[in-house]
Amino acid sequence: xxxxxxxxxxxxxxxxxxxxxxxxxxxxxxxxxxxxxxxxxxxxxxxxxxxxxxxxxxxxxxxxxxxxxxxxxxxxxxxxxxxxxxxxxxxxxxxxxxxxxxxxxxxxxxxxxxxxxxxxxxxxxxxxxxxxxxxxxxxxxxxxxxxxxxxxxxxxxxxxxxxxxxxxxxxxxxxxxxxxxxxxxxxxxxxxxxxxxxxxxxxxxxxxxxxxxxxxxxxxxxxxxxxxxxxxxxxxxxxxxxxxxxxxxxxxxxxxxxxxxxxxxxxxxxxxxxxxxxxxxxxxxxxxxxxxxxxxxxxxxxxxxxxxxxxxxxxxxxxxxxxxxxxxxxxxxxxxxxxxxxxxxxxxxxxxxxxxx
Amino acid sequence: xxxxxxxxxxxxxxxxxxxxxxxxxxxxxxxxxxxxxxxxxxxxxxxxxxxxxxxxxxxxxxxxxxxxxxxxxxxxxxxxxxxxxxxxxxxxxxxxxxxxxxxxxxxxxxxxxxxxxxxxxxxxxxxxxxxxxxxxxxxxxxxxxxxxxxxxxxxxxxxxxxxxxxxxxxxxxxxxxxxxxxxxxxxxxxxxxxxxxxxxxxxxxxxxxxxxxxxxxxxxxxxxxxxxxxxxxxxxxxxxxxxxxxxxxxxxxxxxxxxxxxxxxxxxxxxxxxxxxxxxxxxxxxxxxxxxxxxxxxxxxxxxxxxxxxxxxxxxxxxxxxxxxxxxxxxxxxxxxxxxxxxxxxxxxxxxxxxxxxxxxxxxxxxxxxxxxxxxxxxxxxxxxxxxxxxxxxxxxxxxxxxxxxxxxxxxxxxxxxxxxxxxxxxxxxxxxxxxxxxxxxxxxxxxxxxxxxxxxxxxxxxxxxxxxxxxxxxxxxxxx
Ligand code: HEM
Numbered sequence: 001x002x003x004x005x006x007x008x009x010x011x012x013x014x015x016x017x018x019x020x021x022x023x024x025x026x027x028x029x030x031x032x033x034x035x036x037x038x039x040x041x042x043x044x045x046x047x048x049x050x051x052x053x054x055x056x057x058x059x060x061x062x063x064x065x066x067x068x069x070x071x072x073x074x075x076x077x078x079x080x081x082x083x084x085x086x087x088x089x090x091x092x093x094x095x096x097x098x099x100x101x102x103x104x105x106x107x108x109x110x111x112x113x114x115x116x117x118x119x120x121x122x123x124x125x126x127x128x129x130x131x132x133x134x135x136x137x138x139x140x141x142x143x144x145x146x147x148x149x150x151x152x153x154x155x156x157x158x159x160x161x162x163x164x165x166x167x168x169x170x171x172x173x174x175x176x177x178x179x180x181x182x183x184x185x186x187x188x189x190x191x192x193x194x195x196x197x198x199x200x201x202x203x204x205x206x207x208x209x210x211x212x213x214x215x216x217x218x219x220x221x222x223x224x225x226x227x228x229x230x231x232x233x234x235x236x237x238x239x240x241x242x243x244x245x246x247x248x249x250x251x252x253x254x255x256x257x258x259x260x261x262x263x264x265x266x267x268x269x270x271x272x273x274x275x276x277x278x279x280x281x282x283x284x285x286x287x288x289x290x291x292x293x294x295x296x297x298x299x300x301x302x303x304x305x306x307x308x309x310x311x312x313x314x315x316x317x318x319x320x321x322x323x324x325x326x327x328x329x330x331x332x333x334x335x336x337x338x339x340x341x342x343x344x345x346x347x348x349x350x351x352x353x354x355x356x357x
Numbered sequence: 358x359x360x361x362x363x364x365x366x367x368x369x370x371x372x373x374x375x376x377x378x379x380x381x382x383x384x385x386x387x388x389x390x391x392x393x394x395x396x397x398x399x400x401x402x403x404x405x406x407x408x409x410x411x412x413x414x415x416x417x418x419x420x421x422x423x424x425x426x427x428x429x430x431x432x433x434x435x436x437x438x439x440x441x442x443x444x445x446x447x448x449x450x451x452x453x454x455x456x457x458x459x460x461x462x463x464x465x466x467x468x469x470x471x472x473x474x475x476x477x478x479x480x481x482x483x484x485x486x487x488x489x490x491x492x493x494x495x496x497x498x499x500x501x502x503x504x505x506x507x508x509x510x511x512x513x514x515x516x517x518x519x520x521x522x523x524x525x526x527x528x529x530x531x532x533x534x535x536x537x538x539x540x541x542x543x544x545x546x547x548x549x550x551x552x553x554x555x556x557x558x559x560x561x562x563x564x565x566x567x568x569x570x571x572x573x574x575x576x577x578x579x580x581x582x583x584x585x586x587x588x589x590x591x592x593x594x595x596x597x598x599x600x601x602x603x604x605x606x607x608x609x610x611x612x613x614x615x616x617x618x619x620x621x622x623x624x625x626x627x628x629x630x631x632x633x634x635x636x637x638x639x640x641x642x643x644x645x646x647x648x649x650x651x652x653x654x655x656x657x658x659x660x661x662x663x664x665x666x667x668x669x670x671x672x673x674x675x676x677x678x679x680x681x682x683x684x685x686x687x688x689x690x691x692x693x694x695x696x697x698x699x700x701x702x703x704x705x706x707x708x709x710x711x712x713x714x715x716x717x718x719x720x721x722x723x724x725x726x727x728x729x730x731x732x733x734x735x736x737x738x739x740x741x742x743x744x745x746x747x748x749x750x751x752x753x754x755x756x757x758x759x760x761x762x763x764x765x766x767x768x769x770x771x772x773x774x775x776x777x778x779x780x781x782x783x784x785x786x787x788x789x790x791x792x793x794x795x796x797x798x799x800x801x802x803x804x805x806x807x808x809x810x811x812x813x814x815x816x817x818x819x820x821x822x823x824x825x826x827x828x829x830x831x832x833x834x835x836x837x838x
Contacts, residue, residue, distance in 0.1 A: 131626050260815065271781060274776065275780070282769075287626050290635060290639070290761040291761070292766065295432045297392035303385075304385045304388055307381045307385040310381055314378050318374055
């Protein structure tokens with residue numbers, strides 16, 4: 001077995017798990033639930049083996065380093081952490097409802113990899129990246145990102161369960177944010193089906209293929225149709241979002257439980273992010289470039305995400321900042337994390353090498 | 358008196374968590390601007406950006422407005438600094454204001470509680486075990502010692518009844534953790550201010566063989582180091598025959614009062630430190646042409662003879678020892694490649710594939726000529742059986758060094774260590790209190806438990822449940838035997 005085959009199995013496995021979890025969510029059949037868990041666990045094991053193989057392979061090639069140094073590897077590791085965290089929660093709390101919310105995140109990340117045709121080669125490193133501080137920085141950042149991803153899932157779930165009036169801002173927030181996620185996933189799926197083998201570099205892909213099958217199509221009517229479709233999805237989600245609530249109610253999740261879980265996950269993610277994401281990152285920058293903080297866009301966006309979570313932690317101490325507002329904050333936090341990670345590479349430029357080639 | 362009022366008001370203003378939350382939002386939102394507008398770059402870049410955003414008609418005005426608001430060097434602008442000062446004041450004053458209260462909570466001893474109050478706590482439990490108070494007390498004490506509870510006191514309850522009350526608390530110092538976090542942030546801010554005011558940050562480009570007693574600020578002004586630094590050598594290594602650099606290193610010497618006091622080879626991630634200054638390998642490049650000091654270093658092995666190292670400049674001639682032929686270095690290319698018509702050219706200015714063109718003469722006739730490339734050993738073999746290896750080209754490149762002096766960095770690092778400890782304690786430790794009431798009743802003992810924790814209530818509840826459920830289990834089994 002080699003790592004690409006095992007990664008392939010894991011990838012297909014996660015997509016299948018996503019389907020089965022959603023099936024479980026709709027039919028509430030215990031056998032379907034057990035299948036979902038089995039598929040997700042098998043895919044996770046396959047991915048774990050693949051990570052180990054890739055590590056060993058890199059030694060075989062004389063490069064010898066943990067599989068954590070480029071965009072491809074870091075996304076894979078993010079998915080791994082996310083699924084690990086999810087499976088721990090599932091086993092600890094005997095609740096599968098999150099599965100239908102977490103597996104799409106895993107799917108989104110994996111889909112992004114395939115779609116963008118990010119280089120999967122084990123590549124040698126430029127000198128600045130050959131550092132153990134960097135390795136610790138990247139590893140811990142992704143563990144924290146995965147925690148924030150899980151908090152996002154619980155936060156969204158909280159909002160689904162706690163709102164139903166269409167003029168309530170929290171209701172509007174979750175229906176719009178949820179449908180934008182869905183739309184992006186679907187548009188990327190359409191790109192994938194249309195173009196399959198995409199560009200060679202990420203930059204090229206972003207300019208060349210992302211949303212080319214839909215929003216950025218060369219044919220005018222397709223563009224119009226895509227925007228109209230997206231708008232229709234958002235309006236439908238807003239109009240019928242409460243149906244999701246009805247479906248969820250039968251799982252017996254309490255709001256207090258979700259709120260506490262949301263806080264607990266962030267309470268794990270925040271210290272890891274502070275130490276690994278900000279402090280280790282600063283130490284690495286200090287050693288490699290001679291400045292521990294240089295306000296480059298990636299650093300600044302990490303700080304912004306960190307401040308959003310600090311905001312979250314402190315807002316809990318203010319009267320009136322309970323429930324919905326807190327859940328919205330944890331979702332915004334994860335949106336800034338996604339931007340820190342991908343948006344900065346795509347839209348802004350900086351010293352950081354990730355995704356530049 | 359009016360003065361005092363104002364001070365009180367200002368103090369009060371800065372104690373509020375509302376202000377803290379507002380400042381988080383303001384800092385986060387304003388930081389975004391700085392990631393969109395290019396910082397400290399040439400005006401053209403931002404004008405281009407503004408043209409895209411607002412159209413060509415407004416780009417100039419937009420740029421002028423942005424520049425006057427300090428948006429092009431935003432993180433050092435007066436207003437951003439002002440926000441950070443407010444933030445630091447908020448943090449300090451809020452913490453100072455709350456500390457006495459926290460100290461009181463931490464130092465407050467645990468006391469027995471009234472029997473009727475056992476129902477009032479968030480965590481409560483009641484169970485009955487077989488036996489009498491003499492067997493129940495050690496069992497309950499044992500249970501309390503289980504992980505996470507560490508009873509530090511045990512005493513009898515009210516003398517009138519036969520009831521016994523055991524109580525304990527643990528982790529009370531974890532209450533300070535949040536203040537450790539907050540003060541660490543102040544420490545980090547102080548460290549960065551020390552760095553900005555007393556430190557130096559600049560660069561130095563040093564060709565091989567050159568010495569400098571100064572470094573340059575970003576604006577190009579000279580900054581005297583107090584010692585001299587010389588670049589003895591510089592080398593880049595590549596992955597295989599690709600142009601991807603694997604590592605680059607500079608051989609540096611520190612010279613003080615005419616004497617070499619330190620020699621060190623630096624690489625990326627491996628800087629040289631001397632007298633508070635740190636020299637980082639940050640880049641490299643090619644020295645502008647006509648450097649009289651540049652040398653080609655060759656290793657010559659005549660057929661069947663011993664190898665010998667020589668250095669010479671382009672245009673000079675060398676002899677192959679033992680043979681009566683000589684070679685003349687005609688040309689040098691930093692990155693040799695051949696085009697479609699087999700004509701040589703340099704594909705980059707960097708020393709990716711250095712090569713020399715050599716003409717060999719014997720008995721006044723040109724016998725042979727060709728390119729000798731450093732990267733390709735097959736080009737080193739000469740038709741007459743001798744070997745001419747291009748070892749190095751010296752004096753052609755400069756090393757790019759970042760020069761930094763930051764006396765505040767250790768303060769920043771200390772703050773980072775404290776904040777790590779603080780975060781761990783704040784999120785994973787908690788202040789717990791527990792009271793256990795033992796009430797003998799016929800052949801049983803009723804155990805009532807009340808407990809309190811400032812964090813992770815469900816976790817503590819779980820521990821208490823598992824520990825005391827085991828108690829009923831154990832004694833019940835003991836009875837049966
Ligand atoms: C970036 C800066 C800051 C960080 C990283 C930070 C971090 C924290 C953390 C981790 C907690 C514990 C939260 C929890 O347990 O859920 C906390 C609590 C708190 N923070 Fe901050 N904080 C910051 C700035 C501030 C500022 C400026 C204020 C000023 C008002 C403040 C006031 C408080 C208060 C009042 C608490 C609650 C303390 C308690 O539980 O008794 N914080 N902070």
